Amino acid sequence: MPVQRESGGIAAVIERFRTDPRFASCITAWRTIPERPAETVPLPEDLEPRLAEALRARGIQQLYSHQAEAFASVRQGRHTAVVTGTASGKTLCYTLPVLDAILRDPTARALYLFPTKALAQDQYANLHSLIEAAGADIKTHTYDGDTPANIRRIIRTAGHVVITNPDMLHSGILPHHTKWHNLFENLRFVVIDEMHGYRGVFGSHVANVIRRLKRICQHYGSSPVFILASATIANPEELARRLIEEDVHVIDRDGAPHGRREFAFFNPPVVNQQLGIRRSVVLEATRIASELVRAGVHTIVFARARATAEVMLTYLRQALPSGIGTEESIRGYRGGYLPRQRREIERGLREGRVRAVVSTNALELGVDIGSLDACVMTGYPGTVASTWQQAGRAGRRDAPSLAVLVASSNPLDQFIVQNPDYFFQRPPEHGLINPDNLLVLVDHLKCAAFELPFKDGQRFGNVDPTEVLEYLEEERVLHHAGDTWYWTADTYPAEEISLRTAARDNVVIIDTGEPGKPRVIGEVDSFAAPMLVHTEAIYMHEGQQYHVDRLDWDEKKAYVHPVDVDYYTDASMSVRVQVIEQFSEGEPWAERHHGEVLVGAIVTQYKKIKLYTHENIGWGRVHLPEQQMHTSAYWFSLPEHATARMRSADLQGALVGLANVVGNVAPLFLMCDPRDIGVYPQVRSPFTQRSTIFVYDQIPGGIGFSPKLYDLHHELLRAAYDLVRGCGCQSGCPSCVGPMTEVGESGKANTLALLRIMRGAASGANGRGRGVERADGYQ
Numbered sequence: 080m081p082v083q084r085e086s087g088g089i090a091a092v093i094e095r096f097r098t099d100p101r102f103a104s105c106i107t108a109w110r111t112i113p114e115r116p117a118e119t120v121p122l123p124e125d126l127e128p129r130l131a132e133a134l135r136a137r138g139i140q141q142l143y144s145h146q147a148e149a150f151a152s153v154r155q156g157r158h159t160a161v162v163t164g165t166a167s168g169k170t171l172c173y174t175l176p177v178l179d180a181i182l183r184d185p186t187a188r189a190l191y192l193f194p195t196k197a198l199a200q201d202q203y204a205n206l207h208s209l210i211e212a213a214g215a216d217i218k219t220h221t222y223d224g225d226t227p228a229n230i231r232r233i234i235r236t237a238g239h240v241v242i243t244n245p246d247m248l249h250s251g252i253l254p255h256h257t258k259w260h261n262l263f264e265n266l267r268f269v270v271i272d273e274m275h276g277y278r279g280v281f282g283s284h285v286a287n288v289i290r291r292l293k294r295i296c297q298h299y300g301s302s303p304v305f306i307l308a309s310a311t312i313a314n315p316e317e318l319a320r321r322l323i324e325e326d327v328h329v330i331d332r333d334g335a336p337h338g339r340r341e342f343a344f345f346n347p348p349v350v351n352q353q354l355g356i357r358r359s360v361v362l363e364a365t366r367i368a369s370e371l372v373r374a375g376v377h378t379i380v381f382a383r384a385r386a387t388a389e390v391m392l393t394y395l396r397q398a399l400p401s402g403i404g405t406e407e408s409i410r411g412y413r414g415g416y417l418p419r420q421r422r423e424i425e426r427g428l429r430e431g432r433v434r435a436v437v438s439t440n441a442l443e444l445g446v447d448i449g450s451l452d453a454c455v456m457t458g459y460p461g462t463v464a465s466t467w468q469q470a471g472r473a474g475r476r477d478a479p480s481l482a483v484l485v486a487s488s489n490p491l492d493q494f495i496v497q498n499p500d501y502f503f504q505r506p507p508e509h510g511l512i513n514p515d516n517l518l519v520l521v522d523h524l525k526c527a528a529f530e531l532p533f534k535d536g537q538r539f540g541n542v543d544p545t546e547v548l549e550y551l552e553e554e555r556v557l558h559h560a561g562d563t564w565y566w567t568a569d570t571y572p573a574e575e576i577s578l579r580t581a582a583r584d585n586v587v588i589i590d591t592g593e594p595g596k597p598r599v600i601g602e603v604d605s606f607a608a609p610m611l612v613h614t615e616a617i618y619m620h621e622g623q624q625y626h627v628d629r630l631d632w633d634e635k636k637a638y639v640h641p642v643d644v645d646y647y648t649d650a651s652m653s654v655r656v657q658v659i660e661q662f663s664e665g666e667p668w669a670e671r672h673h674g675e676v677l678v679g680a681i682v683t684q685y686k687k688i689k690l691y692t693h694e695n696i697g698w699g700r701v702h703l704p705e706q707q708m709h710t711s712a713y714w715f716s717l718p719e720h721a722t723a724r725m726r727s728a729d730l731q732g733a734l735v736g737l738a739n740v741v742g743n744v745a746p747l748f749l750m751c752d753p754r755d756i757g758v759y760p761q762v763r764s765p766f767t768q769r770s771t772i773f774v775y776d777q778i779p780g781g782i783g784f785s786p787k788l789y790d791l792h793h794e795l796l797r798a799a800y801d802l803v804r805g806c807g808c809q810s811g812c813p814s815c816v817g818p819m820t821e822v823g824e825s826g827k828a829n830t831l832a833l834l835r836i837m838r839g840a841a842s843g844a845n846g847r848g849r850g851v852e853r854a855d856g857y858q
Contacts, residue, residue, distance in 0.1 A: 088375045089452040093341050093481050102367070108344040108499035118144040118334035123151070127182040130175065133212035144334030146171045150179075153268075153306055157328045160274065160307040160319040165471025167335035170205060173270045173306040178210065180267055181217050181239050188261070189268040190303075191242040194276045196223050197421055197441075199242050202272070206240065223247050225418070235259050245285045248292065250573040253530055256295045263299040274309035275464055277322060278510045279755060280778040284578040286322050286514035287523035290540035291530060293323075298531055310468050311507055318510035324540050339479040342470060344496040346486045356812060360487035364457040365391055367483055368435060369398040371453045372409070376481075377428075378435045378453045381469045385413050385439055385603075385611065387457060389619030390647060392437040393690070403434065412438040415588070415601035415620065440465065442472065452480055458487040459495050461746065461753050464507035488813035490743035490802060491753060501747075511749075511783055514540065518709070518780035521547055525572040528557055533564040585635065586612060590625065592640040600625075600639075609682040610650045612637035613701045616685065617648045632703060646696055650685040654678060656712065656759045656773045658766040663789065667767045671715040673789040676775055678712075678757065681705040711781025713789040716769040721836040725829065727762070730770065732823035734760040736816030736830035737799070738772050744798045745774060748791050749784050756784055800834040803827065 096102045097109065119141040122131050134140075142150070145163050149172035152159040161172045177189045191206075193199040203221045210217045219240040220230065224247065234241060235258050243252065252259055269292070271277070277285045296303060305323045309315055311331070319327040345367065347358040364380060371378045372395075380395070382388035392411040396404040403409075410424045410433050427433035429449035440460065442448060454473040460466050466484065474480030486492040495502055514520070524539060524547050533539075533548060548564050551557040556568040586608040588601045600620055603611050608630070612618050616627040618639055624647070625639035661667065661674040681704070687697040722730055742758035749756070757777050764771035776784050788795060806815035811827040819826060 089481060090479055092371060092374045092376055092453070093479060096343065096481070096483075102345070105345050105348055105363075106343050107346050107496045108503075110342045110499075110503055112340040112342065114339045115335075115337050117336040118332075120144055120147045123147065126150075126175070127179045129182060129213045129215060130178055130209075133209055133214075136212050137209070142171070142175075143168055145330050145332060146175070146334070148330050148332075149173070149306070150175050152328050152330065153304055154179075156304055158305045158307075158319075158323060158325045160309060160315055160327050160329045162309045162311055162315040162329060162331040163333040163335065164311060164337070165468060166337075166474070167333050169272075169308040170202065172308060172330075173268070173272075174206060174209065176306070177240065177268050177270070178213070178215070178217065182213070182215055185216075185239070186265050187239070187267045188265040189240045189270065190248075190262070190266060191240060191270040192248060192272065193242070193244055194273050194281075195441075196221075196225070196244060196418065197425075198273065199223065199244055200418075200422070201425070203242050206242070222252070224251075236261055238262065245288055246578050249284075249288045249526070249576070249578055253288070253291050253295060254526065254571065254573050256299075256530060260299060263296055263301060266296055266299075266301045266303045269303045269305050271305065271307045271322065274307045274315070274319060274322065275312045275468075275510055277318070278512060279782050280516075280519070281578055282318075282322065282510065282512035283514050283516050283519045283782060284523070284576075286324075286512055287519060287540075288578070289323055290514070291523060291527050294527060294539070295530060310464060310471075312464050312510050313507050314510060318512070321512055321514065338474055338477055340470075340474055340482065341479060342482045342484075344484050344486065344499055344502075346493075346496045356818075357486075357488050357814075360458055360485050360492075361387060361391055361394070364455050364483075364485040365394040365398060367485065368395055368437075368455045371455070371481075372399060372403060372435045376452045377431065377433075377450075378455060379442065379448075379451050379469075379472050380435065380437045380455045380457065381442075381460065382437060382439055382457045383460070385415065386619060386647065386649070388413050388437050388439050390690070391457065393619070395435065395437060408432065408434045410436050412436050413441050415603055417599070417601065440469070448472070450474070452478070454480075454482045456482070456484045458489065459484065459492045461491075462507070463502060466502070467507065489753075490740060490814055491746060493806075493814040494744070494747065494802060513782045515542060516780040516782065521551070522572070522576045524548065525551065525556065525566075526576065528564060529566045529572050532566070535562040535564075586630070586637055587635060588612060588618065588620075588625075588637045588639060590640065591628070591638050597638075603637075608635075608637070609701065609703045609706075610652065612639075613650060613682060613685065613703060615648070615699050616650070617642070617644065617646065617687075619647065630703070646687045646689050648685045649688050650682050650701060652680055653683050654680050654757065654759050656761075656775065658712075658714075659709065662786075668716050668769050671713065671789060671792045673711065673713040673785050675781075676710060676712040676773065678708045678710055678759075678775055679705045680708070708779050710776045710779055711783075711785040712773050712775035713785040713792075714764075714767070714771050714773040715792060715837075716764070716767045716771045717833060718836060719769060721833055722770045728823060729825055729829050731762055732821070732826035733829035733833050734762060734770055734772065736803075736811060736822040736826045737833055739817040739821075740799045740803055740815060740830065741772060741774060741795060744802055745784075745788060745795060747798060748795060749787060755782070796834060796837055800831070800838065803831055803834065 149161050153176035161169050181187045199221050217239045218237050220234040220238050222234050222241050222243045307319050316329045347363040350358050368378055368380045396409050412424050425448055451473045454470050456469055470482035486496040524544050558565050558567045585602040589597050590600045591597050612627050614630050618625045624642050626642045627637055627639050629638045657677045659675040661672050663672045682701045684700050686695050689696050738758045738760040746753045755777050757775050759773040761771050776782050803815045810819045810824050811822045816822050816827050816830045
């Protein structure tokens, strides 16, 4: 039975947080978002009667205004994007027109795309229950890697609604389209849910998968209507058009109700004024979460990384009384958990048996976890949209909710909590993709040629593929005969291409703790594996610590056994950057450039960090091969007169400080996740022959961030200067240039000196010629 929540519990906690000095003294901003009533309209008169009756049986007598508008738009044959808040009923926006059409014409087919298998399974349950309520014979199935072979045959021939994910469409459906001819001949609708998640390299891959899908539909004579659903982003029309390369009708007026929402920014107290060091964000977020759970408030806690989520899960269980902090009521949730575990946790949240869940952004998407009352975010999630998505996981229509953003010492976090108007008054970030990224495009042209031959002059989406096809012929995977390009290689290209990471294979984690009974407990992508499951690492899973006995890199297997130790591990990565080609004009040593680079990354060592005190209690070396990536970068060189007289140690510290602050303020302009870019300082670059800072896309081939930073060079330097000058520390701290141990005693002063000199270059003819406004703060 669901656990009953204390009446008025959340309201009382909100009041206590606002007035109790233990919390109130650290709150830098508090915003109240008033409750909003529903904006409803009657059910459409032309809605298929069985479907209308099924809705009424479920207590739905009216539709929200955006649901009704979406139904009408799709019925008119328009590609439609619905962009409304969390828990606003977007599912009905695409389910109603799809089921209405199939009930009227049983030959009609629909394809649903969800970014994760978990979300696909969740939406299948909702769709199936509505179909049952309508008493209709609409065959609906999920099609993913877990679908049994005998069921796959049934889905291919008789499935009205096929629910899958982009990965399965890419590798399991499109390459075998001849087996799916019944689907493609009658495909009326393609649903793309969680559109805002299709950004960066993943979104660029998915846009090319859609190009392949449309090409196959055209071959079979169908032209489906696309229905996209998204959380609020700044450029929904632009992103939707880039994904499907069609005109799109955008519906962004949200008619759903919500209760009063309270949003607090919490900055942990300073524990060392001189160094600007604040109390651990992990400890403060855990303290806030434990207060909420003690008060009977069902809570979700978000962490930025897997390791952080597992550490917090341990802390939270230990901080609560034994009757509350049990393994059954306080759970973890992240990628790497096996599907059965995730379904169990989701069910526990819906039924109220789970009082709190500590999650990575895996629960940021719309998986049904019921109604929670509070959300605690451990650090700024990296984008405005992600922050609102995470905050939106808490809140019911008839009750207040609380979201608390606990800032880390990261400069971006500090900027946000000390400048709250930036967050509350700015729109969410733009969804940026680059479907024409050459590496991504080449991969999908291989897949497309495998699926159907190319005719001369035939386009691939909006791209003329001739040059790439000629290149692939040189590589001996295509053959040009007459006016047609044919696939000739023995390989199956889709199998070799991952839509989500640069790595091809995941590393499987095997528990060998019970002799003779090894079992798989999870997996991690191969790009993250050197950081998380290197030999001698402490890997955490569901609050249990595991010692990594051996990482077999060639076989992509990590062998672990459970342990109980008082520390966790944190690995360090070394990076090198080499310029391959300069795209901008001018001498290499000029003020700034952008181009193509080769980035080499290798994990070299790890530290043992003691729980609670976070002391460094030991270290070890990691012996794994370097991973390489071709990507785009923007770089700027420092004038020789700015560095010539600096001692080597001072210059090194100033460059590290400059790299730290530039890397952390850049996302303010890009509106991207800080992890999407990397920064690398060189005291003397072999390419420029000067001290140089490289800022590169953390995505093979680049996704467009670096050229944009190249254009925003002067604004970026202004923001970096303002952040460092405005920080209250004396010699450097994690909130500006980095701790004094990284940059040296004069690191902050030297970084400011470099920025002042560079401001002189930025305000010269080059800056004025670009119409860049001078910053009053420069001295």
